[in-house]
Amino acid sequence: MAKNQKLIDLAQKMHDTIGANLSAAKMFYSASENYMLEATKEDRDAFKRANSLIDESCELLREIYEDLNNL
Secondary structure, three states, X not given: XXXXXXXXXXXXXXXXXXXHHHHHHHHHHHHHHHHHHHOOHHHHHHHHHHHHXXXXXXXXXXXXXXXXXXX
């Protein structure tokens, strides 16, 4: 198998596995938002930061996927 094909396969695997896990984490966080209404400000801030990290990770994964697929 050519090196580029291995990279494309790796990109697809990353997209399918890590991307699915990040999407599931995002859904769980979204479903938990109602519980944050009674949380302390510090807990709400931590919740928002974790949610932002998931969003950033999804975007980084998308960028890596596109870069590897464009080789």
